[in-house]
Amino acid sequence: MTITRSDAVMNVIIVADHAFINGGQAKVAIESALGLAGRGHRVVFFAAVGPADPRLAAADIAVIVLGQTDVALTTSLASFGVQWLWNRPAALRLQALLSGYDPEDSVVHVHGWAKALSPSIGPVLKATRVPVVFTMHEYYLACPNGGFYDYPISAACHRTPLSPACIAYNCDSRSYARKLMRVGRHALMRGSGLVGSAATVITISRLQKTVLAPYLPKRTRYFEVSNPVDAEPLGRKADRPLGDIVFVGRVSPEKGANVFAEAARLAGQTAVFIGDGPQRAQLESDYPEARFLGWKNPAEVKALMRAARALVFPSVWYEGQPLTVLESLAAGTPVIVSDICAGREAVEDGVNGLWFASGKPDSLAAALMRLSDDAEARRMSDAAYDLFWADPLTLDRHLDGIEAVYRSSLAYARSPSTIRAIHA
Structure with missing residues (x-):
């Protein structure tokens, strides 16, 4: 698929669970936001959990943090359960945000939703005319536990998600009751429109597409854009004793x-x-x-x-x-x-x-x-x-790829046949 770079300014709404770096997913979302703002794009960072990385505001990025918690930080899974299943406040706030953007020059880029935002954002993304792009940092759109991973035996899982074999088997790291909660949420997610809203998907490896493709709509458009690597060219190692x-x-x-x-x-x-x-x-x-x-x-x-x-x-x-x-x-x-x-x-x-x-x-x-x-x-x-x-994986190379995907998504969304298919 051929994609080209343009210098026109875009509105970019980045959607993530966290507004601070707590892992690779948030790091890429934040570094990408900073890089896009540095290239002159108008960036909004929308997240459930703060505090926000101070570099975002310093780069004139509009930051919306809902002040919520996530599945790892909550002190009570029982009280967090409603948000985990259906985070209505997040959906309402995202809907209000997107209503103010022109689909001709705006893109929504989803980096994460499974830890705090929940499937509730699915109907919002499905209904918006603003093109939606997903980066697949994990596999939650396809697998209830997000990893096609069998925790009790520490091995990859090859069961079909939500099949009888999947539902009957405890692959969770904690308990079968927790697994059933994940199954229920996954079924809810499938009906929310979240999967269908992902018309454009960015994968970060060839393996991801192979694993995900059977579970996403056939019309899904895939682009591979590698994450940036924070490194400096220090030269080959000196001829010195090798370590451990x-x-x-x-x-x-x-x-x-x-x-x-x-x-x-x-x-x-x-x-x-x-x-x-x-x-x-x-x-x-x-x-x-x-x-x-x-x-x-x-x-x-x-x-x-x-x-x-x-x-x-x-x-x-x-x-x-x-x-x-x-x-x-x-x-x-x-x-x-x-x-x-x-x-x-x-x-x-x-x-x-x-x-x-x-x-x-x-x-x-x-x-x-x-x-x-x-x-x-x-x-x-x-x-x-x-x-x-x-052929280094620099931030500039990453941003070139992201911008190209955005341009392609905007052009694709303008097609009348695309609009009919997405909103049918």
């Missing part, structure tokens, strides 16, 4: 933390974890030889990845486009990645890193042993750096 092989991120089963710990033991190496999470205490007890550094600030993480022999990304679910993988490659650090997640798309097996069989400690151990060879590690380090910086 590290894990960076949430120490939890879906991230494959236990797979790395066991693989390192099998390979006779030390597993180094940068991050924290619910599995840390158990792993510290089971693998006393491992090192746990806890959370570090972004600059410290970059320095640790730069010094590492390799990064291990052992995630056992699909992921979207893991930024940690790309940041590691940008630093000249090869990546050992599980073959199930989208991170593999950035890694050429045997060139700038290695693939291993997802969830298999022995397969990962073999990869760890291969990277223990200094010459092999340095060869892959040079390739990691050279391949990334030959």
